[in-house]
Amino acid sequence: MRSRTLDARVGAEVLLKAENLQRVGAFKFRGAYNAVAALPAAERSRGVVSVSSGNHAQAVALAAALHGVPALVLMPLDAPDLKVAATVGYGARIVRFDRYAEDREALLAAAVAEHGMVAIHPYDDERVMAGQGTVALELLQDAGPCDALLVCVGGGGLIAGCATAAKALDPAIRVIGVEPEAGDDVRRSLAAGERVALPAVPETIADGQQLPVCGERTWPVIAARVDAVAVASDAEIVAAMRFLLERCKLVVEPSGACALAALLAGRVDLGGAERVGVTLTGGNVDAQRLAALIG
Amino acid sequence: MRSRTLDARVGAEVLLKAENLQRVGAFKFRGAYNAVAALPAAERSRGVVSVSSGNHAQAVALAAALHGVPALVLMPLDAPDLKVAATVGYGARIVRFDRYAEDREALLAAAVAEHGMVAIHPYDDERVMAGQGTVALELLQDAGPCDALLVCVGGGGLIAGCATAAKALDPAIRVIGVEPEAGDDVRRSLAAGERVALPAVPETIADGQQLPVCGERTWPVIAARVDAVAVASDAEIVAAMRFLLERCKLVVEPSGACALAALLAGRVDLGGAERVGVTLTGGNVDAQRLAALIG
Secondary structure, eight states: OOOHHHHHHHTSEEEEEEGGGSGGGBTHHHHHHHHHHHSOHHHHTTOEEEEOSSHHHHHHHHHHHHHTOOEEEEEETTSOHHHHHHHHHTTOEEEEEOTTTSOHHHHHHHHHHHHOOEEOOSSSSHHHHHHHHHHHHHHHHHHOOOSEEEEEOSSSHHHHHHHHHHHHHOTTOEEEEEEEGGGOHHHHHHHHTSOOOOSSOOOOSOGGGOOSSOOTTHHHHHHHHOOEEEEEOHHHHHHHHHHIIIIIOBOOOTGGGHHHHHHHTTOSOOTTOSEEEEEEOBOOOOHHHHHHHHO | OOOHHHHHHHTSEEEEEEGGGSGGGBTHHHHHHHHHHHSOHHHHTTOEEEEOSSHHHHHHHHHHHHHTOOEEEEEETTSOHHHHHHHHHTTOEEEEEOTTTSOHHHHHHHHHHHHOOEEOOSSSSHHHHHHHHHHHHHHHHHHOOOSEEEEEOSSSHHHHHHHHHHHHHOTTOEEEEEEEGGGOHHHHHHHHTSOOOOSSOOOOSOGGGOOSSOOTTHHHHHHHHOOEEEEEOHHHHHHHHHHHHHHHOBOOOTGGGHHHHHHHTTOSOOTTOSEEEEEEOBOOOOHHHHHHHHO
């Protein structure tokens, strides 16, 4: 999608990839569907299990339902109601946990051991990364070559897949990750040359990016293929959400507006880029929370 | 645009025509552009003048700017700030008036006499109606045949054009207008067999439909080609806006959500229709007002 106002504000052609209009309202459906579809039938029939604050939860639930297999999803207690309701609506069984007190990886491993289901990790899985990479593939195929690509970063699945696809199509493209300012573990990791974990789960409105560290498997891909990481504050994210609502008529959730937020706030070094692709990663925010954020 | 949830709720295939994504954020650009483009060059060079609560104002301003001619727009004092700002942004000169105390037609005539500009009426103009009719033309060409078409009604320009286009393509299609409950002058007019004016300007959140009577020129087209008129309350309009935000990730203004509101509230007799086209006529609502409406 395009916006003349946006191009004028940024001083470049901005190509928005509106994954808020994707099935389940977020890019997560791509990776989850690819992962479930890639399982051997015998393995898949045991069902799938995952852990997610919301969008991957819905994605796994729908991917499982479309394949006729059961799904179990571990969701934090503070996951947005709309995401919890949608996950249940797709037929998954859910179990809640406290994201500030409990270890999600340990919970996931315990669920796999207990139920014999196959874990579909929200990002640390090559099949998931490959699925998410189709975001960049489609954007560049539909919009044509870009000088830079801005990708929202949480666990790193989206940017690992997108960087792989984008650099394969055009080795000269600059792939820039964007994190919430409070959760800049990938920026620190790139600076340090090794995977750095923040001391605690970051507190930010960008609930899809509330991770203290990126994945073990996503990190080497990021280290090899991501050129830079920018950040956006919560206030800048809200400003971008308001811009998208008023000018593009699109509902984008906080995590989904993070990349555009950094761009609008002038926090991305575009290096003279004339055409910039920007991922809008999801739109799952309920009306009440949206009103509270933008009002 | 489609929504599986919407189809399930309505019990029919619903095809949404998202005119909130149109230039200036509303279908009004179609009619204004067609009218300005249709003027002989000598006439057009004198500039254009109109009266509008907002969307037609922006549309005339942009159509004039694209043709390099001046525009003057009379806007009610209570027109939404976003619409006023956008109209000014497109380069038009604006004059404000009190819609509850002053007569808009008299003001328009006075402006034409004073400035020698050409009036582009927001709806009571065949060139405007023809332009708006391309909404139905595109919807039916893109989505294929529909059994019913729901069209938001204010002054009647959109439904006159859409009914003309739709019935020309398929004489069997049912064209159903939708008005806010407080401003049901066209429903009353169809029942009476003659153009009926409400005693006062209706008070409704649907600011694009706050008219006590439809146009002199739109009325005969409506009388001949519109099958029925349904209504939606302000609360039903807000519920439809919330549905569009949460499920379709679209910002639609109150007037723009009116047709879907009546459909979702079960206030439209679909007569067994299996495929229903629905106009979402605009998305120009600022973030603060949106938050106040849906919060």
